[in-house]
Amino acid sequence: MLLKSKPIIAFLIFASVFAYSQDKPKGQLHGNFNIDAQQYNSDSLIGAEKPPENVLMNAYGNFTYTYGHFSAGLRYEAYLNTLEGYDKSYNGQGISYRYLSYDNDGLGITVGNFYEQFGNGLILRSYQQKMLGYDNAFDGVRVSYSGIKALTIKGLIAKQRLFWETQGLVRGVDGELSVNELFESIKDAKTQIIVGGNFVSKFQSDKDPFLKLPENVGAGSGRISISNGGFVLSGEYANKSQDPSADNGYIYKQGQALLINATYSQKGLGIYITGKRVDNMSFRSDRGQSINNLNINYLPDVAKIHVYTLTAMYPSATQANGEMGVRSEVMYKFKKKSALGGKYGTEIGISYSRVNDIDRQAASDTSAIGVKGYEGYTSEFFKVGEEEFYEDVSLSLSKKVNKKIKFHVEYMNQTYNFLALRGEYDHSGNKMVYAQMGVADLTWKIKRRRTIRFEAQGLFTKQDKQDWAMGMIEFTMAPNWFVAVYDAYNYGNHHEDKRLHYATGTVGYTKNSTRIQLSYGKSIEGVVCVGGVCRVVPATNGFSISISSTF
């Protein structure tokens, strides 16, 4: 276990007793709790299974103690047992995260667990996302220093969390320099330039009987950000040395990634363009691992994030082995009191995303693409692969009509490569899903502190499970209560016996930083994604309760 932490607990007790014994304590203790529990019923119609335990729970509590320049913290996690849809390797409980850190005069030192990100994370990002059951926390030593003018440097040597163990060995340094800060003459210039770079190396011994695997794999990236008034242009290019792994089929090709963002904005107008190319960039501290385990890096997805239930039915996901994507978006607000703006202004948005595979050619005349133990393939940098992964075009309009009524409508046309993104054919046996979706969201303030919100959504497709409609009503009594009911209805399913309703009722209570929420109903099987990292969620039927509090 990760948890030989008695000295830290002893220390924290000592620290709190110490804090208590002072008349005016200087130390501070803060933290939070979060509990998610669910009861399951079996429901063969929607494919929901009842686990033998009947009730499952994921819970955690964080404690942070600070005393001057010093801080210490720990997190207790309990999976009794792990909720359906999360990796069951979490089953159990204990202290999964603990650290001591010191921060003064630009010097920061952390021992124990920590999260870190270099640049955009193309080479290194450790983070936790409880909704995904994702946690690749480092366990080791981290030092940062920002005492040198215009420069911030960070270094770390650590292992990584894998459920209740730590594995791998990762070493990394990162530096970032503000060019303008460096020279007094351009300090306040309109154009601001920031450059940065990092190098990361992982070690894993080679026990393979056939292949000669590199035991140290290095990767590095350089980045730049240039801003001038409303313009910001930023980019990062990353390269990784030979890293044969389960992800890439044990080929010896180097990896590359490029991410470019360009934005322009002024009051009332925002333009956003992003482009990305990823080639063989899976980077884990254990070459044999898969899914979301022991990732060292993070490859952001470029497609638009969709926030309504049906528009999120077919979410895009990053393809670490190779993809090229672009996205552009324009957001505009018609001014208040203009012809199209009306009394309160009108917001419109248009967005386009497209992701394709990269092009791959055999590395030589005598080898096939992707053969284990060889280069694998060659890929021309700017050539777009033929296989389409994802495309969406969306239009939205938001408007406040008067003091009581606001609405938001959106339309989306989507192409989704089910086979490539989910690894299987859809429910009707198709590889590609072509869908159109519409959303109307209306908020009606009945009177002070009483609001009703209606949502109507539709999803129309000839593939997968065909057409869906969804309606929701939410009633809010500020500041404490809300009640919501919704029903998603798969009315167009070609199989009449599968034209099912997924209805759910929810009651929530909030007081200051404490929130309690109780739901009963059915959820649709599918995929939940955050930032291009996804988790498969099964259909469920039952009660669930969530409690969270920050102190």
Next chain:
Amino acid sequence: MKKVTVILVLFLSVIAYSQDNSSNALPSIDVKTLDGQVFNTKDINNNGKPIILDFWATWCKPCVKELEAISDLYEEWQEETGVLVVAVSIDNSRSMSRVAPFVNAKSWEYLVLLDPNSKFKEAMNVVNVPHVFLLDGNGNVVHQHTSYADGDEEDLYELVKKVANGEDISHE
């Protein structure tokens, strides 16, 4: 495991006793401004006037609703109390460069900071966004609230006015 439980219970009961201190300065975390410069959260200040620290994300509907609602009233709030809204976006590297055009298109006048790896969010023990902290003129957290319901901004402003007048709201 039993031992750990006993120790934890003990630990928690000790905390319960030492909790009624309300002095509460911010942790020192490096975040970024919209033009990419490093900004330390210790440097958040409003010359002795109250600060609303609002954790949000572009993909979070209630967060955007709350900031929209405050935006309609912000000019008035600033005139009356001098309050500063610091909107900390937890958008990660997937969407963080979208924050500037998003904020400008909406014409928000807040101080917007980027926390792409949720370091500041975690240091403040925020579970879910939106999560709002109200800081007094000395940078102490005097109130916090999670989630958003239409009308919550009115209650928040009542507290802002009290804090601006130097009243103690720690028991509300």
